Amino acid sequence: MERVSWQPLALLLLAAAAAVASGTEVGYDGRSMVIDGERRLLISGSIHYPRSTPEMWPDLIRKAKEGGLDAIETYVFWNGHEPRRRQYNFEGSYDIVRFFKEVQDAGMYAILRIGPYICGEWNYGGLPAWLRDISGMQFRMHNNPFEQEMETFTTLIVDKLKEAKMFAGQGGPIILSQIENEYGNVMDKLNNDESASEYIHWCAAMANKQNVGVPWIMCQQDQDVPPNVINTCNGFYCHDWFPKRTDIPKIWTENWTGWQPKYGHLKDLHNVLKSMEKILLHGDYKDTTMGNTNVMVTKYTLDNSSACFISNKFDDKEVNVTLDDGATHVVPAWSVSILPDCKTVAYNSAKIKTQTSVMVKRPGVETVTDGLAWSWMPENLHPFMTDEKGNFRKNELLEQIATSGDQSDYLWYRTSLEHKGESNYKLHVNTTGHELYAFVNGKLVGRHYAPNGGFVFQMETPVKLHSGKNYISLLSATIGLKNYGALFEMMPAGIVGGPVKLVDTVTNTTAYDLSNSSWSYKAGLAGEYRETHLDKAKDRSQWRGGTIPVHRPFTWYKATFEAPTGEEPVVADLLGLGKGVVWKCLTGCNEPSQRFYHVPRSFLKAGEPNTMVLFEEAGGDPTRVSFHTVAVGAACAEAAEVGDESKAALAAFTAACVGKESCTVRHTEDFRAGSGCDSGVLTVQATC
Known part of the structure; x- marks a missing residue:
């Protein structure tokens, strides 16, 4: 269970009520956000629009509102909206205007976190990989190439939302906007304090000249805070954090509650806090330590009413706290008790009093397994088994992200050498990639992957060369790109620099250093170029029926199936597949860490066949895949x-x-x- 820490005055949870069509005035003072002249206790939660479908948005927003939230916040996903420079995508799950209109229709406010660097557990932190192709580009530093691209995209988003009248002053739901993201965590590690400072001040000036009519926030910007922005806190614990100026409120933009059975428990918290809104935002308060600095009572008073918070920072013992009225309250370890009248405990952060339910297979619905009709197709590796027909050649080993432009997870490095007679060697490859497959003369001779997330490893595998020309093809794969840290975009991937060499098995010395050979480069797989996943009519004759091979690497599988009946959520059970499944054996031995994947109902056609296409890289058993519905259990x-x-x-x-x-x-x-x-x-x- 997550440990929860609390200091009530120091916490302002983002929230709002419904905006009215005539426009809403948004401001702030040192105590809270001020909406149409009234201080408001604001509670907000995240829904990231590309992580769900437009058909799902109304229900997700409704559930958020029923959970006691009054505002929805979201990042803006630059690399999703502009996957290629000046080629934009605002369709489907990227229809950001439609998303904010859904929030408005639900009678909620919204918080626009443009970034456009977002981190967000999102590939490259939302920054498009094509930025690296621009001359002189330095990510998130004071340089014209980056600032020009960032301002162009930020202005595009702002203008699109202005046109749709989505900002509060226009009658829309957006009451706050964010520029940059957690820059204060990295700016002193960028090896150029002057450039970092100039950049973050440029961000604030650029944002404010957008004239959105609502305040701009910067989260985790604790040092060198620009004027005209509100700096905010992200994290598990923000009770000891305070903004840099006394005229701005304390805002907790991210409360990381992801590992807690939270919905009902937090709903109860939201309700209790809302009942105390007036006294929290207008009352006087006093902190009193109760014999130990780990135990504190914070008391709010307004007119003849009072409210109390009792905090116990001990992580290994409960405490008894006696208040002024003589009543004694037991506060569990590492928790906070809330007493809206300073007499009765209405909520304790460590005591989950609400119903907690789990998702279970829906009874009475047959799991779709036997009905799956499978066919398969081998990935065509033949074109990559020589060093011909590449995109270009280079006498060096290049970095993967810049070379492929992140248009595929895969990059082929291919070379050849003349050899006299037959000999055995060890192929040695040093790589900063995530996975590596090695082929010699068309045969798979080795596979290796980065252990424990450390993306530097060496592969050594025995190979046999014949007399004449020999071909070496190395397939480097990435599994998502780094998204956080100082200069994260400079972290290389692929076989950059190598070395790649053939080692004599007898003397254990280098027989051939291929690092500066002529290397031919090609990004992607044949199936990606053919768009096999789209199951185009012209390709359907390529699929094979009959006995389905299992544990075969580099294989495409296709299945048709009927959608499960009912309205409950549908999940694909991908037990049996290979790459992407992490196996563990502390508990649940021989069970994957994740096997169930949500399939939105909007993806499925009722009453007619649906098609699923899988690419199995490492080798798995697709015949164990199934679909079923899930429901809330007792x-x-x-x-x-x-x-x-x-x-x-x-x-x-x-x-x-x-x-x-x-x-x-x-x-x-x-x-x-x-x-x-x-x-x-x-x-x-x-x-x-």
Whole structure:
């Protein structure tokens, strides 16, 4: 369970009420955001529009609102909107105007986080790889090539949203805009403090001249804060963080709650906070340590009312805290209790009192497995088995991202050499790629991948050369590009520089250094050029039926299937496939870390065949793939606080599990006695 820390005055959660058509005035003071002249306690959550389909947006936004949120924030995804320079995409999941209109239709405010560097667990942090092709380009530094491209894209987005009247002053939902993203975390590591400072001040000036009519924010910009922006906090803990100026509010733009069973628990928190909005934003407050700096009471007073927060920073023990009225309250370790009247605990961050449900296979619906009709097609590797017909040649080993322009995860490095007689060698390749396949004279001789995320490794594999011309083809693959850190765009990929050499198996010395040979380059696979994934009519004769080969690398598979009936979400169970599945054996041995992938209903056609195309790189068994629907399963609520739980279950788990790395407890009927839970489901919450 995530540890939650809280200091109420220091936290301003972003939020809003519905904008009115006549326009909304947005401002701020040192205490909060000010909407149409009123201080507001604002609570917001993220929905990233490209990570779902337009058909899903209304339901996602509705659920966010029902969870107590009043505003939706999203990044803007530059490399998705401009995959090639001056070629734009605002269709489908990238229809940003439609997304904000959905937010507005739901009666919510919106926060526009343009960036356009976003991090966001998104390839290259949202920056297009084609930026590297521009002469003199330095990412996120004070230089004309980058600033010109950044301003062009930022202006494009702003103008598009202005045209649609999406900003609050126009009657739209957007109440805040963000420029750059977490730059303060890296600016002192960029080896040029002057350029970094000039750049971040340029960002603020460029943003403000856009005249969007709402404040601009910069998150994690704690040092060298430009004027006319609000600097904000991201992270798990922002209770000790304060903005640089006293005339701006404290805003927590990212509260990383991703590992907590959070929806119902946070909904309860939002409701409690909203009930205290006036006293939190207008009342006087005082912090009082209770005998130890790890225990604090923060008390708000306004007129004749009061509200209290009790914080326990001890991570290993609960505390008893007695307030002014003489009542004593037990506060669990590393938690905060909220008392809206300073008398009764309405919420504690460590006690999950809400119902927690899990997704289960929907009963009564047959899983679509046997009905899948499979066919297959080998990836055509033949054109890449010589060093002919490449895009270009170079007498050096080049960096992969700049060479391929990130138009494919794959880049072929191919060369040849004349050899007298037959001999055995070790092929040695040094690479900064993520994966590497080696072919000699058309045969796969080796495969290696970067272990534990360290993208530098060496591959050595035995090879046999024949007399005459021999061809060496190396396929380098990336699995997503780095998206965070100082100068992250300078981190190389591929076989840049090498060396690539043939090592004598007897003397263990270099027989041939191929690093500066004539290398032929080609990005992508044949199936990518043919767009095999689109299952075009002209290619359908290439698919083979009959017995489906399994554990065969570089193979395309296709299946037709009927969509599962009903309205529940559909998932593809990709158990059996290879690349992309990480196997673990601490718990759940022989089970993949992820096997279920959501398939939006809007992708499927009801009552007629649907087609799925898979490319299996490493070798897997597609016949184990299936589809089924999922639904919310039963759960027992009110099971997290002493007095609510089954005492028999608590005693059994305490005896068997406390102080141990793993434990096993046999379920008995005694667990249900007196617990008030008749669902047959036992929920155990543990803190390690």
